[in-house]
Amino acid sequence: AQTVTQSQPEMSVQEAETVTLSCTYDTSESDYYLFWYKQPPSRQMILVIRQEAYKQQNATENRFSVNFQKAAKSFSLKISDSQLGDAAMYFCAYRSYTGTASKLTFGTGTRLQVTL
């Protein structure tokens, strides 16, 4: 079974600065997807960014980018030019590539605080 580990329960960043959230995972599969989700205090989960394991190029979405290290099974999220609206819980998630195993496996989350 796949597992996802987020070792940073809480992180803090100053507005306009850059922060990196860590995520490691364990799998025996070679093809899979990785995601970062944001959950603001309103509790609705929002997809931030996704990465296909077969792609070597790191995904980017505006101020959000990932550092995907397949051999190390690491998938960190970098948030540049942090904004107050970035404050939320961030969850890393894994999804198998094939078959009916369509579920997402989530880590325990990292709470990001953004300060002035």
Add this chain to the structure above:
Amino acid sequence: DTGVSQNPRHKITKRGQNVTFRCDPISEHNRLYWYRQTLGQGPEFLTYFQNEAQLEKSRLLSDRFSAERPKGSFSTLEIQRTEQGDSAMYLCASSTGTAYGYTFGSGTRLTVV
């Protein structure tokens, strides 16, 4: 399309009562998922539908839990004989395929007293 809709938003029930939650996915999404999230934890998978077929169920889904998706549209999650340990946020999500992330609803917060 207004996204994934879940009702009710909050439910308080007495231990031993039955509760039912509803999820309306995005209309063109054929895949529907239920997750449970307790405080300070990530969501945990409960069950998955592709159209009307329930293709996967977690061991977390005890025999007191049942989910349906008649006609491949909305879905219901019923919990019978609720226990205090069932208190959690129940999240519904939908998607079009494995390659894509989910769209989540706002969840139903269940409190069992």
